[in-house]
Amino acid sequence: MIRSHTGSYPSDTAFHIAILIPAILLCAFTLIYPALLALHTSLAGPGGTVSLNYYSRVVTDKLFLASLTRTIIFAAIAVFLEFVLGFAMALLMVMPLRGRSFFRTSLLVPWVLPPAVIGLAWRWIFYEDYGIVNDLILRMGIAESPIPFLRQPHWAFATVVFTDMWKTAPFVAIILLAGLSVIPQELYEAAAIDGAGRVRRFSLITLPMLTPYILTALLFRSVHTLGIFDLVWVLTGGGPSSSTEMLSLYITKQTFRFLNVGYGAALSVTMFVITIAVAVIFSFLSRRRF
């Protein structure tokens, strides 16, 4: 049958709807329906009524609020450090140097390894009794006694920040590298002819051209860092004395250790709202100014 070349075929829409079905079914069954069910559970009151009991408990739960503050501080520090290191990596990787492929591959390795495995590797490196870092520190006489990297709360927090930075700086680097490689070289040449120095070229060309990529990287990293689980679980398990107990660890503790599924659901919904708020702020920023 001959159909007109322009315009849609009659059955086009039917075909396009039909091929959407598998993905929608999969998402509906594993993500959307369970999410709605959990929302329902979190609103359940005594005798089948709707109640905000779980939520009033959330906002007065001192342990939850402490965990939230801790997670936000962690995310702020970690994302900042990842960003600085990742930016430096990207600026170095974009240079047309010999052996560039080797450096790119090496720098990508930390990001691609399983976080649980990375946690164990660094736990061994920072191990107090005969780990390599303390061994070197003692041998070089930097400290008198081993540093309690994972046993003392402040050190443990710092160690988790460091390990997360090590793992995710390459991700920031890859996103920024993509931005750096599409900046036209002529812009730099023109600016150089106009007498702009290295610093001015960076602040007048590189930074503004890179801003959308910077915001993309920061959005992804902030949202994911708020939900960090694997690395902390393996490295410290949330300890010592809850010093590294991030939101995700608090939720899993309430749900799986205290078997408080309804409260766990309310905590998840609360965390969902916070995460969406962060994401909306970032997309608002990127839309308004650029």
Added chain:
Amino acid sequence: MGRGGCVIAYILLTALAFFSLAPCLWEVSTSLKSLQEVMRVPQTLFPGDITTENYTEIFQRRPFDRYILNSFVVAAASTSIALIAGAFAAYSVSRMRSKWRAWLMLLFLLPGILPAVLFLVPIYRFFSSIRLTNSLFGLILVHAAFHISIVFWIMENFFERFPRDLVDAARLDGFSHMGAFFRVVLPLAAPVAITAGLLAFIFSWNEFLFALTLVTDDSLRVATVGISMLSGASAYEIPWGQIAAAVVMTSLPVVLLVLAFQRKIVSGLTAGAVKE
């Protein structure tokens, strides 16, 4: 750039490469040491007597081969499901010009942007009520649903720039919708699909949260969870040598994929970021 700048860049890049690879090399070294040498202070940089006892230990005394097999099954199955469902959805949405488009994009992309832990309690609660916990199939479904995001992200971007005329020409030549999709569109999309599949496979292999909480039966554990159980295996000493051997075995597949496909992985990750 002057010669001096070049030298400084090389020094910094070498330092960063060392910083990135040193923990991996240290694990390889530790995995080849004997139990006594692992605990010896000062630590030796290289194993004095190379031994494979840590490897035989995790494969013979523990079911690490089983864990690795489970990881492969889950990663391969969830990647395949996500590739099929995701490619279809991406093609459909890329051809859409209605108000549904934005909503569908949000539906498919959001799970990849949000932290997975947000869905943990919901999925755990629902899956335990329909007995899908403690099964590899349940884990495969969860992984596949999350992989849809990355597959959709990469492939929708590709299909949007795919020439419509090619499809129309194929239709005029008598291909059915399905025929045109499979014989004309998919072969040209194969390189992009491989990139998406690679990333999905790596994410699945690395996944820990759901594998830890949804599956409790030891014979159904995947490698990332099996390895985390090693540290609590002995009440007295943490078996660092065995853990190192397990770290090496679990990292090997993804490291090999990066060595082989560094370019593809980088291009896949930046597909969305480059999009204007």
